[in-house]
Structure formats: C-alpha cells, structure tokens
Amino acid sequence: MTLMFISRLSISTMPVIGALSCILLSSIAMATQISDNRMLAKTGDVIQVRLDELHPTQVAVGKLQIAGDLDDYARKPEKLLADLCKVQGAGKLEQQNPSSSPKDPSSYRCTLPAGTDKSAMNTVDIGPGGKIYLTDGHHAFNSFWEASGGDVRLSVLVGENLSRDVKGNPVSQTQFEQKMAELKHFLPIDAKGNRITFAQLPPSLGLKSFQDDPWRSMLYYLRGISYDKSDNNLDPKTGKPYPEVPFLEFYWGQLLNSKMDLSQYSLSELAGYISALNDAAQIMTELSPEQHVGDSGKSAAELGKLDKVYNKKLKKLSEPDSKLAKALAYQASHPQ
Template sequence: MLSLRDTFLLCIYSCVPLLATFSSAEKITYDKLSNGDVITVTLDQLLPTQPVLSFDKEFAKLNRYHEDLKSMFNDLCKANGAKGIKKWNEESQPTDASSYNCIDKPGTHTNDLSTVVIGPKAGTLYLTKGHHTLSTFWDMPNGGTSVPVMVKIAHNLHETGEDFWPEMNNDKEVWLFNTKGEKIKAKELPEYIGQKQLKHDKYLSLVYFLKDISYSSPQKKDKKKGTSNGSSIPFLELNWALEIRKHMKISDYDLNVLDEYAAALAEAATVMVDLPDDTIVGKSERTAKEMGKLSLVDSKALAALINDKKSDFNHALAYRIAVKEKSTPKRLLEEEAAEKEKEKQEKENMDENNSNNGIEISELETTKPD
C-alpha cells in the first residue's frame, strides 16, 4: 500500500510532465530524463541521501540572510545556476522565482546546480549534492517546502528496482552513517531535507570551518576547460568528520562559548595534521594525504576565522546563540550565566592563590639564614 507521500509523488511524476532545459517546449516524463538534464522542482520533492548536516554551516548562511537579505537572493540565483542576483525588492519572495531577477538565465551554469538521482519508486528524486544549501532554503523564515530550485540529473535509475540502493552505494551516492558514526540502513534515511529531519553532526561542523586550515579540498580537473570543478573525492568532509571523532570528544566543549569552540577547532586541526600521511580516513579508502591533509595547521588562518566578526564561524556562533536564547527560558539562561561566572571567579581565585604560593616558596628558597 502506498503512503501518502508516495501517492503524492506518483501523481507529480506520472501525471504532470516537466520541462527539460534542452527544449523548453518539449514535455517529457521522468523516465525519459537523461544524465545532465535540468529540471525545476520544489524542495519537498527531494529525498536526502545522508542523515546528517553541519548545522553551523547552515547557521552561518541564515545569520548572513538575517543581516543582509540580498545575500539570500544572491545564493538563490547561484544555486539555480544564474551566477548572482541582479534585481530584487522588498516584495520579492524565495518561493516566487518571478519576483526577482538573476544576472544570468537560471540553469546557465549547470556545475553550480544541486544534483539528483531518479529512483525506481514512483520516480522519486534523491538529492546527491546540495544538502546544506537547499536545507538552508527550507529552514529560512521566508523559505520552506515550496521554494523552487533547478537540479541536474546525475543518474536515472528508475529501472533498477531492488538493485537501486546497492548501485547507489557502489557509486558512492549515499552516506549511511549517523551522528554517532554508526552505520544505518537506507530505509532509516530521513524523508525530507532540513534541520527537523537531518541531524547535526558536530564533527562535520569542525571540518567545515577547518577547510584550508588543516586540510584542503583535492580538486578534480575539467579536461576541456583546464579548470578545477569541486572536490574529486566523494563525501570528503563527512569522512574527515568520521575520522576526527576517533581522536577527540566534541562533548568536552560547549560550542555556544567562543573560547571553547575555538579550542575544539584547534584540537581537531591538530588531530588532522598529526595523522600519518598513509592513514586511511574514515570510510574513504583513501589516505590522509590523498584527502588533502596539510602538514601544519595554518595558525594565522585559524586565528582569522575565530577573530574576524564577519567570518562564517562568528556568523554561525551568533545564530547558534540566538537560537539557544530564543528556545531556552530566561530563568535557565540566567542560572547558566551565574554558574559560569561563579566558575570563572573560582578559577581566578585559584590562579591567584597558586601565584601567591609560588612567591612565598620562592622567597623561602632564596632567603639565607644570618
């Protein structure tokens, strides 16, 4: 028996023909789409192929949108392969693509589009690239399930039947590890994107911030253009997150406190660069060197990330704290602040006592009898 969602999707995919970019006049059905074709969908049509997100990567974007609405429309244009925002106004809405204009025609820059695989069940669409970007559009206050986006067909597997998930796994198009680093089954994947269903992998947030600080992203080359085009390694960041959790405990840090989050980043960065070059990272089947490990932590870049108020790190932290304050009763926040102040005072008193004791001992050691 079909679920409500399956019935809904069956109607969409079987009854309503969509337009492919190669011919704006040609009506086609999903089973006729080929690799590289571009279609327009709404966010609620997309099924995730991973159970986790870096919430902080999304928080950074959401805080920027809160401070500058233009950046949201700019990201919408980029995500739709249209380079950037050209014209918008206070009446423009993410759910209405006709209410704003991009620099280029949507779908022009296909490498910027999120990608999907067409599944065997009622032509379902499995998102394989763009989980963070599209989840941000889902979760932003003026976004939601009906935000239209253009996506590119990576593979059409509508005829694979029971071989669908083995093929997806073989092609490294699905990530089946939860926030504890434990293996899950494909049927345990969430039904929708967004933070209400995808869970926060805090180690993934560390990896997100540490790019070009303790690792760099190996680039794949476009032979025709001679340029790089994204990472050449599937699930690069997720595999690094899986590896880091073996060597540190994120629970040792309060990520709502800047100094503690900074300390967590410093430890994670050190863990990464200290790995032997031939260490296999996570489930990647690749060595740390192949996964972009740097020989040393770029301490200047790390300091800039932490100290620059306009960095993604500080945008994420600001939004994270705002979310906590909004969801936590005022009384509990006051009690927490008082407890932290008490701990701080006790530490200062202890340091002062240790310092005084050191002086007394030093004086005793250096004083000679008459």
C-alpha cells in the same frame, strides 16, 4: 415542473463537469509528462525541482553551519536570493527589490541563465518512478527550506539516472538502494557513527528531520585551513585533480572522532570552538597523504588534506564578529 428543473440543471452542469474532467486529465497528463522527462534525464542534464520533492541521502547535518546561513539571511534577505542564483549555476544576484521572494523566481534576476555554471550546482540522482534524491547540498538546501519553506523551485544537476538498469528495465527500490550504496551516494552512518539503512533516511528536508553532527560543522569551518575540496589536490600519478568525493566531510569527521573527545571542549563558546578547530587541524595536516580516511576507501590526499595549517584563516574565525561567532550566537538564540 420540478422534474423539468432538475433535467435542465443536469443538462446545464454537464459541460461544466466535462470541462473539469478535461482539466483533471490534463493535470494528470502534465504530471506524467514531468515524471517521464525525469526518467529520461541523463548525467549532466539540468532539471527543475521543488525543495519538498527532494529525498535526502544522509541522516545528519552540521546544524551550526546552517545556523550561520540563517543568520546571514535574517540580516540580509538578499543573501538568500544570491545563494539561490549561485547554486542554480546562474551567477550572481543582479536585480531584486523589497518584495522579491525565493518563492517567485520572476521577482529577482540573476546574471546568467540557470544551468550556465554547472560546477556551482548541486547534484541529484533519479530513482524508481522518477523520485529525486539529493546527493549534494543538504546544508544549503536545508537553509533554503528553513528560510522560506518547501515550495521553492530551483534548478539542479543530474548526477546519475538510476531508475533503469543497463537493459532499460525499471529497477526495484532494493536494486536502486544497492546501487546507491555501491556508488557511495548514500551515507550509511548517523551522527554518532552508527550504521543506518536507507529506510532510516529523513523523508524530506527540514532541520527537525535531521540529526546534528558537530564534526560536520567543524569541517565546514576547517575548509581552507587543514583541507580543501578533493579536486584541488593533484594526483601525482596522473598530474590531474582527484575526483570529487561525496560526503567528504563526514569521512574526515569519522577520522577526527577516533582521535578527539569533543566533550573536552566548550563548543558553545567561541574560544572553546577555536581550540577544538586548532587541534583538529593539527591532526589532519600531520596525517600521511596515503592514510585512508574513515569509510571513504580513499587517502587523505584524495580527500583534500593540506600540508600545513593555515593559521591566518583560523585566526580570522576567532574574531568576535566572524561568521563562526555569529553562527554560535544565532544557534544559542534559535535552538533546534
């Protein structure tokens, strides 16, 4: 009787086990398919990723800049959804409700399909095995991570697929890292300007994994005051905009670090921070357009140097309710 029961139990569970096996195989096949698609992605393609899949290509961020974003998201949760629309090339936030969540894309709507405005999107490179390396947007994506966690899905733009060589053969990790360094898609310095290797990069997004670079935060606030995006300046030889430069702000930070001592400023107070910004802006705008900046191998003009300090924008930052003032207050109450 017992043997018959066991036999019947075995027979009855076999279809279940078979079904589970099919589900497992299907999941493996799906994972392989996704990886294969990424391996075939080309420059300019739009792919979907999760935040926790992204591998950083720099070890430091300007944490005061991110504090400003997190303050915005705390005050106005819909601002996070609006920023997600923007960085996905999906225009503006069109519709949301109190239950809308960045973890559920169906809970809010943007004005455009993702990938429509590629100029607004952040870029990634494809590495060996289909790994995704973030080459632009470490600040925005860290802000998303801190506000909502790593399981948020979003669309990104493929910059380079470096998973295979020119003959179509898979590259090794060493070959990939060499190519990333050659393209300057990997920033080989830490917050203090010391050289680092690829292996020293953070394993994932999340502020606890990153060093704080005060120069990088200052450059965020100086944009439009003493420099702008590199492609906003025209090359006098061609009459065309200069190409975009990855890690542009860090190279400016290298130059400023060689000319200023931040310990002389009270950067936790608005007045002290504005004083540092003013001195940095003067240094930047007084440079010769031909002078090379940091390790960029490029001139100040190529890195977006402006001819004068735009004091009106600097004065606006000095107001008690400015985005800088709010970021300083948020950082003081939420130390990282």
